[in-house]
Amino acid sequence: MNPPTFEPRDPDYIERVHASFNRQAAMRTLGATLAAVRPGQVEITLPWAEALTQQHGFLHAGMVSTALDSACGYAGFSLMPVEAAVLTIEFKINLLAPAKGEHFRMVGIVIKPGRTVTVCEGHAYAIDGGKEKLIATMGCTLMAVFGRDNIQG
Amino acid sequence: MNPPTFEPRDPDYIERVHASFNRQAAMRTLGATLAAVRPGQVEITLPWAEALTQQHGFLHAGMVSTALDSACGYAGFSLMPVEAAVLTIEFKINLLAPAKGEHFRMVGIVIKPGRTVTVCEGHAYAIDGGKEKLIATMGCTLMAVFGRDNIQG
Amino acid sequence: MNPPTFEPRDPDYIERVHASFNRQAAMRTLGATLAAVRPGQVEITLPWAEALTQQHGFLHAGMVSTALDSACGYAGFSLMPVEAAVLTIEFKINLLAPAKGEHFRMVGIVIKPGRTVTVCEGHAYAIDGGKEKLIATMGCTLMAVFGRDNIQG
Amino acid sequence: MNPPTFEPRDPDYIERVHASFNRQAAMRTLGATLAAVRPGQVEITLPWAEALTQQHGFLHAGMVSTALDSACGYAGFSLMPVEAAVLTIEFKINLLAPAKGEHFRMVGIVIKPGRTVTVCEGHAYAIDGGKEKLIATMGCTLMAVFGRDNIQG
Numbered sequence: 001m002n003p004p005t006f007e008p009r010d011p012d013y014i015e016r017v018h019a020s021f022n023r024q025a026a027m028r029t030l031g032a033t034l035a036a037v038r039p040g041q042v043e044i045t046l047p048w049a050e051a052l053t054q055q056h057g058f059l060h061a062g063m064v065s066t067a068l069d070s071a072c073g074y075a076g077f078s079l080m081p082v083e084a085a086v087l088t089i090e091f092k093i094n095l096l097a098p099a100k101g102e103h104f105r106m107v108g109i110v111i112k113p114g115r116t117v118t119v120c121e122g123h124a125y126a127i128d129g130g131k132e133k134l135i136a137t138m139g140c141t142l143m144a145v146f147g148r149d150n151i152q153g
Numbered sequence: 154m155n156p157p158t159f160e161p162r163d164p165d166y167i168e169r170v171h172a173s174f175n176r177q178a179a180m181r182t183l184g185a186t187l188a189a190v191r192p193g194q195v196e197i198t199l200p201w202a203e204a205l206t207q208q209h210g211f212l213h214a215g216m217v218s219t220a221l222d223s224a225c226g227y228a229g230f231s232l233m234p235v236e237a238a239v240l241t242i243e244f245k246i247n248l249l250a251p252a253k254g255e256h257f258r259m260v261g262i263v264i265k266p267g268r269t270v271t272v273c274e275g276h277a278y279a280i281d282g283g284k285e286k287l288i289a290t291m292g293c294t295l296m297a298v299f300g301r302d303n304i305q306g
Numbered sequence: 307m308n309p310p311t312f313e314p315r316d317p318d319y320i321e322r323v324h325a326s327f328n329r330q331a332a333m334r335t336l337g338a339t340l341a342a343v344r345p346g347q348v349e350i351t352l353p354w355a356e357a358l359t360q361q362h363g364f365l366h367a368g369m370v371s372t373a374l375d376s377a378c379g380y381a382g383f384s385l386m387p388v389e390a391a392v393l394t395i396e397f398k399i400n401l402l403a404p405a406k407g408e409h410f411r412m413v414g415i416v417i418k419p420g421r422t423v424t425v426c427e428g429h430a431y432a433i434d435g436g437k438e439k440l441i442a443t444m445g446c447t448l449m450a451v452f453g454r455d456n457i458q459g
Numbered sequence: 460m461n462p463p464t465f466e467p468r469d470p471d472y473i474e475r476v477h478a479s480f481n482r483q484a485a486m487r488t489l490g491a492t493l494a495a496v497r498p499g500q501v502e503i504t505l506p507w508a509e510a511l512t513q514q515h516g517f518l519h520a521g522m523v524s525t526a527l528d529s530a531c532g533y534a535g536f537s538l539m540p541v542e543a544a545v546l547t548i549e550f551k552i553n554l555l556a557p558a559k560g561e562h563f564r565m566v567g568i569v570i571k572p573g574r575t576v577t578v579c580e581g582h583a584y585a586i587d588g589g590k591e592k593l594i595a596t597m598g599c600t601l602m603a604v605f606g607r608d609n610i611q612g
Contacts, residue, residue: 020208021208023208024206024207024208024213025203025204025205025206026204026205026206026207026213026215026216028204029182029204029205050178051178051179051181051182052178052179052182053177053178053179054177054179054223055173055174055176055177055306056238056303056304056305056306057303060177060179060219060222060223061218061219061222061241061244062179062215062216062218062219062220062221062222062223063179063215063219065214065215065218065219065222065246066213066214066215066216066218066219067215068215069213069214069215069218070207070213070215085209087248087251088214088248089247089248089395089423089425089447090245090246090247090248090396090425090445090447091214091245091246092243092244092245092246092398092551092598093243093244093245094242094243094571094578094598094600095240095241095242095243096570096571096578097571098240098304111555111593111596112553112555112556112593116422116423116449117395117422117423117449119395119396119553119555119596121596134570134571137570137578137580137598139396139551139553139596139598141395141396141447141553143422143423150209150210151209151251152209153208153209242548242576242578242600243549243578243598243600245398245445245551247418247425247445247447249417249418249425250418264402264440264443265400265402265403265440269575269576269602270548270575270576270602272400272402272443272549274443287417287418290417290425290427290445292398292400292443292445292549294400294548294549294600296575296576326514327514329513329514330512330513330514330519331509331510331511331512332510332511332512332513332519332521332522334510335488335510335511356484357484357485357487357488358484358485358488359483359484359485360483360485360529361479361480361482361483361612362544362609362610362611362612363609366483366485366525366528366529367524367525367528367547367550368485368521368522368524368525368526368527368528368529369485369521369525371520371521371524371525371528371552372519372520372521372522372524372525373521374521375519375520375521375524376513376519376521391515393554393557394520394554395553395554396551396552396553396554397520397551397552398549398550398551398552399549399550399551400548400549401546401547401548401549404546404610456515456516457515457557458515459514459515
C-alpha cells in the first residue's frame with residue numbers, strides 16, 4: 001500500500017516544520033536531525049549515543065518513541081494550516097528488534113489527515129554496517145489545536 | 154480496582170531492579186530517580202528539564218514515555234526470576250494533558266505477570282504548585298528473555 | 307486511583323445512552339445488556355454464546371472488544387452534550403487471559419473528558435462459577451461529532 | 460515498504476489455517492470468508508450486515524476488529540509450526556473512517572515473526588460502489604502457545 005499524496009495547506013510548511021523542530025530541545029538531547037520534510041511525510045535521523053540507552057546498551061524504547069513521535073507529529077503538522085499547533089493524543093509502538101545500530105532513521109507518514117484529528121504511522125530503522133533493519137512501528141493520533149496562547153506551532 | 158498483590162520470585166529483587174536501572178544511561182539523561190520498588194510496582198520521579206521538552210515547553214511525549222516505560226519495565230522485572238532479562242514488546246500511551254509541571258511521578262504496576270509475557274499499566278502525574286495531576290496512561294507488554302548473552306538484567 | 311466524578315451536561319443522559327445502545331444491532335448479536343449507566347461510567351453484561359467464539363471456544367478477542375468499545379463509547383457519550391454523536395478514534399486492548407466464563411462484565415470509564423476528544427479505560431471480567439476474573443483492559447479514544455446528518459447519537 | 464517474504468514451517472499451512480478458521484463460530488456470525496492465505500498474509504472478506512452495526516448503521520468498530528484480528532492472527536498462524544496454537548496478546552486499531560460499504564476486505568500481514576511472539580499489521584478496506592477505501596489499521600501482537608490441552612490450533 002503506497003502512502004497517499006497530500007497537498008499542504010501552508011506553502012511554507014517546510015520552514016514551519018523546521019522552526020518548530022528547532023524549538024524541541026528534546027531533539028537536541030537526541031542529537032536528532034530533520035532529514036526530510038515532504039507533505040505528510042517526515043524523516044528524522046540520529047546517531048547511537050550512550051546517553052539514550054537502556055540497560056543492554058540498545059537505544060531505550062522511549063528514546064526511539066521520542067524520535068518517532070516527532071517524525072509522526074511533524075508529518076501531521078506539515079499538512080496543517082498555518083495557525084494550528086500540534087499535540088499528540090496517543091501513540092502505540094511495537095518494538096520488533098533491539099534498537100542496536102550506528103544510526104537510526106525514523107519515518108513518519110500521515111495515513112489520514114483531518115481538520116482536528118490526524119492519524120500517522122511511523123517506522124524506525126536501525127542502520128548497522130550499512131544494512132538497514134526495521135526495528136519499530138508506531139501508530140499515532142494527533143490533534144490540531146487552535147487559539148491557545150501557550151500552545152503555538 | 155486495586156492492583157493485585159504479588160510475591161517476588163527473587164528475594165533480592167530490589168537490588169536487582171536498582172542495579173539494572175543504574176545501567177540505563179537514559180535515566181540519567183532524564184534526571185530520573187528510582188523512588189520506590191515494590192513487588193510488581195515501581196515509581197520513578199524526575200524534575201522538569203529544558204532538555205526534555207517539545208516545542209511548547211512541555212515534557213516531550215516521548216520523554217514521558219521513556220520514564221513510564223522504565224517504570225512499567227521494572228515493575229515487571231521485579232517479579233521475574235533472577236536469570237531473566239526484560240524487554241518491552243510494545244506500549245501505548247495516551248497523553249491526557251500537556252506534561253507541564255515542576256516534577257513528574259511515573260508509576261508502573263503489573264496487572265498480569267507471566268512466565269514469558271507480562272502486562273503492565275503506567276500512570277504519569279505532573280506535580281505543579283503542590284498539586285498532582287494525571288497527565289498520561291500507558292499500557293505495556295513485556296517479555297522475559299532468557300539465555301541471551303548480550304541481553305542481561 | 308479512583309475514577310474522577312463527573313457532572314453530565316445532559317440531565318437525560320441515561321435515556322440518551324439507552325436509546326443509542328438499543329440502535330446498536332451489534333449489541334443484540336452479542337446478547338448484551340446495558341447493566342449500568344452512570345456519569346462517565348457504563349457497564350455492559352453478556353452471556354457466553356457459541357456464536358461469539360474463536361477456535362478454542364473462548365469469546366473471540368474481537369467480540370470482547372466489541373462489548374468493551376461500546377462500554378467505553380457510552381461512558382464517554384454519557385458526558386457529552388445532547389447534540390453530540392460519538393465515534394471511536396482508536397482503541398487498544400490487552401488480552402490478559404482467555405475469555406472463558408459463563409458471563410462477562412464490561413466496564414468503561416472516562417478518565418479524561420473533552421469537548422472534542424475523550425479518553426476512556428475499559429476492563430473486561432469473566433464470571434465463572436461465581437468467581438470474577440479480569441481478562442482484558444482497553445484504552446480508548448473517542449471523538450464527539452457535531453452537525454453531521456448521517457451521524458446522530 | 461514491501462512486506463517481507465516468509466517461508467512457512469508447515470507445508471500444510473493453508474489447510475491448517477482453513478481448519479482453524481472454520482472452527483471460529485465468530486467468523487460465521489460475521490458472514491466472513493477466508494479469501495486468501497499466503498505465508499504470513501491472510502485476507503478475510505465480509506459483506507455489510509445489519510447485525511454487525513453500531514448506532515449510525517456503520518459496521519461496529521469491534522466487528523471490524525473481530526475480522527481484522529482474525530486476519531492478523533491467521534497471518535501469524537500460517538508461519539507457526541504445526542504443534543502451535545495462536546492467541547492474541549494485544550491489538551490496537553485506528554478507525555480512519557466510518558465502516559460504511561457493501562463489502563469489507565481485511566488484510567493481515569506478519570511484520571515480525573518469532574518463536575513465541577509475532578507482530579502483525581492489519582488494514583481494513585470498505586468497498587462501496589466499486590471503490591475501495593482504507594477505513595482502519597491494526598497493530599497486533601500474537602503469542603504461539605504450545606502443549607496446552609484446551610488450546611489447540
